[in-house]
Amino acid sequence: MRYKAILSWTATILWMATIFLLSHQPANDSSKLSLDLLDFFMQSLSALAPQVEMHADALHTVVRKGAHFGAYFILGILMLNGLRQVGGRRVKSAVLALCFCFLYAVTDEIHQLFIPGRSGQFTDVLIDTAGAAAGIGIFLLVLYLFRKNVKQSKLS
Template sequence: MKKLSWAWLWPIVWMALIFYLSHQPAGVSSGISSSLARHLFDVVAPIVPVEFETIHTLLRKNAHFLAYFVLSILLVRALRKSGVGLARAIIWAFVGSSLYAVTDEVHQLFIPGRSGELRDVLIDSAGAATGLFVYGIVSRMEWKQQKKASAHQ
């Protein structure tokens, strides 16, 4: 039971972090991402001709993708530790991640200067799908390795 509790703690903590970051008013959120984008721009601009705004947008959208990439993996792991089969766990982790993305964008409608964007839900869902795809590949490789190891015993 203790392992099961820990398995569910991580997706809940990650969802709380997403909620916290989404709850930042537009000025605060933009300030955080602008600061990070400025550092990235200072590194990239001397090598590749790029506008600051392009770097800023890519950083923000990739943050969406990465946040839900991680969330989906945390959810699928918790579901697997709860005894759910791999295929069902992947489906439910995708559904859970995508629904959380929708609620996150609705939540932002109530934050000063923020908006809910369908495009962000699609980016979030793409991140979740990619995370689950990677998880599925790694799980399959581990299964094949275990099967091969047990055949040699």
């Protein structure tokens, strides 16, 4: 295996471990983390736009669900990159990456059933999978645009 593949898979596994560790937090710890992030966000937004009215409960939900989307957005990119580094074709690798991210999201929600105060939710699996799909889609779009640009510059 080449060093790029090893590096890609190491990053993927470390990110999966990060997701696991965050999911392993009891509900109180997880809620405190997201509330601290929300507090920072609300203070920053108040400083930048004091006229904007904010509702903490609604924003807390957005922060928590956004964290799911963002974590799996990154996982989708890392997974697709890892598969491509070991010779996977674009479409096949994208489908495999998405399937793997979906399965990891399912196992993550099952894992949360055993954590105090946490619950597994199928809606979170859907949000996670949507995040992975968005990450994979953007990765493929950037790759396409990059290759198109390289081809055009070779023709010039």
